[in-house]
Amino acid sequence: MxxxxxxxxxxxxxxxxxxxxxxxxxxxxxQKTKSVTLVWWHNANQGAGLALWNAVAKEFHAKHPNVTVxxxxxxxxxxxxxxxxxxxxxxNPPDVFxxxxxxxxxxxxxxGKVEDLTPYVKSWIKSLGGSVAGWQVNGKQYxxxxxxxxxxxxxxxDLFKQAGVTSTPKTWPQFMAAIAKLKQAGxxxxxxxxxxxxxxxxxxxxxxxxxxxKATMQQSAVSYNFSxxxxxxxxxxxxxxxxxxxFQAGFLATPAQxxxxxxxxxxxxxxxxxxxxxxWNPGVMQPxxxxxxxxxxxxxxxxxxVPGGKAAPNSLLGGGDGFSCSWKAPEPECAQFxxxxxxxxxxxxxxxTNFGLPVAxxxxxxxxxxxxxxxxxxxxxxxxxxxxxxxxxxRAIGQELDxxxxxxxxxxxxxxQVVSRIAAAAKKK
Amino acid sequence: MAxxxxxxxxxxxxxxxxxxxxxxKWLRIAGYIAPAATLYVVFIIVPVVQAVHYSFYNWSGLGxxxxxxxxxxxxxxxxxxxxxxAMEHNGILVALSLGLQLPLSLGxxxxxxxxxxxxxxxxxxxxxxxxxxxxxTAIVFLQILQxxxxxxxxxxxxxxxxxxxxxxxxxxxxxYTLFVVITWKYIGFAIILFLAGLxxxxxxxHEAAAIDGATSWKQLRYITIPMLGPTIRIWAFxxxxxxxxxxxxxWIMTLGGPAGSSSTMATYMVDQxxxxxxVGYATTVAVILFGICFVFSxxxxxxxxxxxxxxxxxxMAG
Numbered sequence: 168m169x170x171x172x173x174x175x176x177x178x179x180x181x182x183x184x185x186x187x188x189x190x191x192x193x194x195x196x197x198q199k200t201k202s203v204t205l206v207w208w209h210n211a212n213q214g215a216g217l218a219l220w221n222a223v224a225k226e227f228h229a230k231h232p233n234v235t236v237x238x239x240x241x242x243x244x245x246x247x248x249x250x251x252x253x254x255x256x257x258x259n260p261p262d263v264f265x266x267x268x269x270x271x272x273x274x275x276x277x278x279g280k281v282e283d284l285t286p287y288v289k290s291w292i293k294s295l296g297g298s299v300a301g302w303q304v305n306g307k308q309y310x311x312x313x314x315x316x317x318x319x320x321x322x323x324x325d326l327f328k329q330a331g332v333t334s335t336p337k338t339w340p341q342f343m344a345a346i347a348k349l350k351q352a353g354x355x356x357x358x359x360x361x362x363x364x365x366x367x368x369x370x371x372x373x374x375x376x377x378x379x380x381k382a383t384m385q386q387s388a389v390s391y392n393f394s395x396x397x398x399x400x401x402x403x404x405x406x407x408x409x410x411x412x413x414f415q416a417g418f419l420a421t422p423a424q425x426x427x428x429x430x431x432x433x434x435x436x437x438x439x440x441x442x443x444x445x446x447w448n449p450g451v452m453q454p455x456x457x458x459x460x461x462x463x464x465x466x467x468x469x470x471x472x473v474p475g476g477k478a479a480p481n482s483l484l485g486g487g488d489g490f491s492c493s494w495k496a497p498e499p500e501c502a503q504f505x506x507x508x509x510x511x512x513x514x515x516x517x518x519x520t521n522f523g524l525p526v527a528x529x530x531x532x533x534x535x536x537x538x539x540x541x542x543x544x545x546x547x548x549x550x551x552x553x554x555x556x557x558x559x560x561x562r563a564i565g566q567e568l569d570x571x572x573x574x575x576x577x578x579x580x581x582x583x584q585v586v587s588r589i590a591a592a593a594k595k596k
Numbered sequence: 597m598a599x600x601x602x603x604x605x606x607x608x609x610x611x612x613x614x615x616x617x618x619x620x621k622w623l624r625i626a627g628y629i630a631p632a633a634t635l636y637v638v639f640i641i642v643p644v645v646q647a648v649h650y651s652f653y654n655w656s657g658l659g660x661x662x663x664x665x666x667x668x669x670x671x672x673x674x675x676x677x678x679x680x681x682a683m684e685h686n687g688i689l690v691a692l693s694l695g696l697q698l699p700l701s702l703g704x705x706x707x708x709x710x711x712x713x714x715x716x717x718x719x720x721x722x723x724x725x726x727x728x729x730x731x732x733t734a735i736v737f738l739q740i741l742q743x744x745x746x747x748x749x750x751x752x753x754x755x756x757x758x759x760x761x762x763x764x765x766x767x768x769x770x771x772y773t774l775f776v777v778i779t780w781k782y783i784g785f786a787i788i789l790f791l792a793g794l795x796x797x798x799x800x801x802h803e804a805a806a807i808d809g810a811t812s813w814k815q816l817r818y819i820t821i822p823m824l825g826p827t828i829r830i831w832a833f834x835x836x837x838x839x840x841x842x843x844x845x846x847w848i849m850t851l852g853g854p855a856g857s858s859s860t861m862a863t864y865m866v867d868q869x870x871x872x873x874x875v876g877y878a879t880t881v882a883v884i885l886f887g888i889c890f891v892f893s894x895x896x897x898x899x900x901x902x903x904x905x906x907x908x909x910x911x912m913a914g
Contacts, residue, residue: 248870252657274873278659361765362851417743419854420764428742562656566872577767577855595654595672 203497204235205504207263208250210488212240214450215520219513227507234500255280255493262496263504266310266489268301269554270388270561275491276304282492284308287502295509298526301554302489311505313514314523315487316446317546318369318470318555321538325464326354326440335468339377339404342471346413349440356413358430358439360423364573365557366430369443370408371572371585372556373484375401378476381551388559391593393586397477402582404473405575415439419577424451431455435462443470445486446524446542467538469545482551486558488523560593567592644886651883655876657869669880679881682852682859685771689839689860692775694832701783702828705790706820719791726784734848737777738764764850767857774846774858781845782838786831793827794820826904833896840889861885 207224211217217240224236239261241250246265254260255275266272266281275281285307292299292308302310322335327345330352336342349356360366376384379397387393415421415433422429423444433439435452442448449461456462472480490508492501507513514525518533524543525533534543546552557565571588574580580588651670654663673679708719725733740746741763748760763773797820805815821828843862846852852859852867859867861881869878 252873256657271873274656274658278656280658362853364851364853415743417762417765419767420762420770420850422738426739428739428745563872563874566867570867573853574855577853577857579767579855 201497202233202235203500204237205263205496205501206261207236207238207490207504208246208254208261208265209238209240209490210243210246210265211522212242215522219516219520219522223508223513227504230507231500231503234504236504258495260493260495262501263490263492266302266491267486267558268310268312268489269486269558270565271558272302272309272491273304274561276309280494281309282494282496282498282501284311284492284502284505287499288506291506291509294528295526296528298487298552301487302491310489310491311509312487312489312526313508314517315485315526315546315552316524317483317485317542317549317552318373318443318445319483319542319545320441320443320468320470321434321448321452322441322466322468323434323437323439323462323464324466326437327466330354330440335466336471338471339473343407343411346411350411350413355415355433355439357415357441357443358421358433359414359418359442359576360421360430361414361419361573361576362421363423364569365555366423366443367576368557368569368572369484369555371401371405371568371575372553373443373470374404374473375556376482376484376553377401377470377473377478378404380477381479381482383477384551384553388554388556391560391564391590393590398586399582402575402585405572406582409576409578427455429455434465437462437464446539449536449538450521465538467541479550481545481549482553483545483549484555485546485552486555487526560589563595564589564592647879647883647886650876651880653876655879656873657875658873661876665876669877670884672877673880673884678856678859679861679864681856682861682864685858686840686842686860688771689775689778689842690836693779693835693839697779697783697786697835698828698832700779701786702790702824704783705787705794706816708787709791709794719787722787723784725781726788728781730781730844731848733777733781734845738849741773765854767854770850770854770858774849777849778842778845782835786835789827789831790824793824797823829900829904833893833901836892836896837889840885840892861888 207220209216209220211220220238220240224238227236228234247267251264254264255278260280266275272281288308288311292311295312298312298315299308301315302308302312320335326349327333327335330345330349332345332348336345346356359370375398378400379387379395383395383397387395387398415430415438418430421433424431426432427436430439430442431444431448431451432455434442435456444451449465452465453459453461469481469483472478490505492498492505509527511527511529514527514530515533517523517525518530519535521534521536521539524539524546525531531543531547534540553559557569559565560568568585568589571580571585575582575585650661652664652666653661654665654668655661704722708715708722712718728736742748743762743765747763751757751759761769764770801819801823802815805819810818841862842860843866846858846860846863847866850858852863862885865878865881865885868874868881872878
């Protein structure tokens with residue numbers, strides 16, 4: 168017995184020495200390149216996006232063995248509305264997190280919660296082109312976009328043909344004429360997810376983008392001065408649209424994305440001819456169809472221009488997804504990781520899997536889907552892309568915009584009231 | 597010197613057990629309540645105090661609390677037509693719950709208390725909705741109440757197509773649609789409570805009354821309902837608090853819309869806090885909601901529940 172105990176003791180000691188020796192051996196090179204972990208919060212919680220981000224985390228670790236990337240996927244609204252604001256207020260924020268730019272980014276910068284990436288990205292940021300501007304505050308880069316899309320009309324080619332609408336409308340009067348033709352043919356012209364409010368705001372945003380000049384749009388997102396008559400004009404055009412009653416029955420209570428009776432589901436199942444939505448819509452529609460495929464009748468056209476508007480023709484409304492580094496993130500590792508996401512290798516895969524519309528120059532050809540190709544073409548040829556106004560404005564003001572336009576859709580607010588409510592929300596800020 | 601320690605010990609010998617017993621008794625009490633009290637203080641008292649503190653600031657939830665605005669948030673809340681509308685909805689909900697759910701559930705409970713074929717099946721059917729979570733109830737009814745959904749199809753099939761409405765999109769109807777769903781979900785709970793209460797009424801009372809020639813209506817009025825009093829009062833308390841705090845079902849079905857026509861104080865609060873990130877202001881709404889519940893519960897305890905509670909405590913003492 169005693170002999171055995173002694174043996175065990177010797178064995179344990181020997182093992183411990185080996186472990187210590189190994190640890191010392193590992194510790195030595197550690198001092199040269201410190202070992203860090205990047206916790207990465209993103210919103211790609213399913214499908215191609217989830218697979219891609221998991222692969223990207225592994226690839227980056229293979230290239231930089233001292234950096235371990237821990238991706239954590241959240242449902243989009245949970246991430247944007249709850250997890251990120253709370254985590255940024257805590258002492259333990261994620262290192263890399265999803266950022267939609269605009270007014271929320273300004274608020275995060277003001278509170279000192281995001282790192283200024285300018286010095287780290289100088290050498291390569293040009294490869295992403297002009298779209299990075301949406302993630303700058305006072306000329307400094309605080310987040311890097313990986314996908315930027317534009318809002319437009321997803322439409323049913325068969326229903327258009329059936330109603331005798333032979334070409335997609337290029338101007339607002341043509342658009343109103345198409346609505347009249349569709350109604351005559353007994354087809355619901357447009358599906359809208361009124362319950363969620365932001366789909367209503369897309370119309371108001373877009374009409375403002377078409378009738379206000381670029382300078383007015385850009386100044387208003389900073390000064391919150393809405394005295395230019397173009398804002399009222401946008402609301403009046405919304406009223407004109409509402410008067411034509413182009414929407415499905417009960418559109419005020421229709422969710423945008425959940426279930427076959429949502430606005431995306433109505434379009435996907437041939438119950439409505441159009442929906443004004445972002446570039447993500449095919450991905451939303453696919454699981455809402457009976458055979459789980461993107462319908463073959465689906466087409467896309469950009470929001471029609473408004474004659475007499477002050478905006479340059481083909482000005483568009485859009486937005487995108489990016490990532491920023493929190494104030495606690497290790498640098499330069501975090502910026503290096505964002506550089507990897509911006510590399511052609513990753514950007515091409517974003518395009519080829521239909522996960523998003525990549526921004527790096529030279530990655531455009533990876534987009535193969537014909538509809539996403541037309542979205543990309545519109546994006547490339549547009550003179551000005553206005554960020555969704557509810558994102559561009561500071562959060563509380565953007566939400567009041569959504570609420571006020573939703574009230575207008577419900578007949579509870581006039582165009583003038585919408586403008587004054589947004590201005591009032593800006594004063595509270 | 598020699599005598600004083602003795603005197604001390606003698607003194608101690610008399611005092612120590614008395615003091616020691618009291619101290620030990622309180623230590624024991626403290627030991628028993630410490631775990632619960634700690635949880636209560638950390639998760640209830642501290643957050644309430646913090647919330648009151650936040651409610652005096654204009655705060656987005658990011659960065660330090662720096663913009664003190666006194667009662668500004670409170671003034672804004674009571675001046676905002678949207679919040680007043682939400683409070684009104686909560687008030688209507690309380691009135692409808694007491695005015696409609698009470699007679700309805702009492703009637704069903706009385707029916708199910710009688711010898712009746714398939715009684716246990718009926719009890720099961722009435723109680724099942726209560727087991728479902730509010731989220732599942734909301735999603736199921738969202739599908740049923742869609743334009744052209746199950747309800748509309750059913751109405752058309754039985755020739756009542758003229759009754760088809762935009763149940764969730766009609767601004768003047770949506771709130772009452774939600775009330776029907778809430779009633780469907782929670783009536784089973786009231787019925788089970790009342791059935792339990794009915795079981796506690798001694799049958800001799802009814803027998804004696806019947807022998808004295810009391811009609812069944814009189815038995816109901818003078819025996820059943822008074823004897824059910826404590827149960828009804830507890831149910832009313834739970835129902836009123838539930839109506840004031842209603843959130844999940846409304847949020848999933850309508851987000852408080854269209855145009856605020858189905859909002860409650862809680863949906864208004866989440867809209868302001870989570871969606872608009874006006875954390876200071878939303879906290880103010882939370883404090884108001886807390887204040888309403890607190891004042892109501894206290895008054896209800898003092899004026900309504902006291903007789904039930906004092907009755908039971910005196911029985912315990914006896």
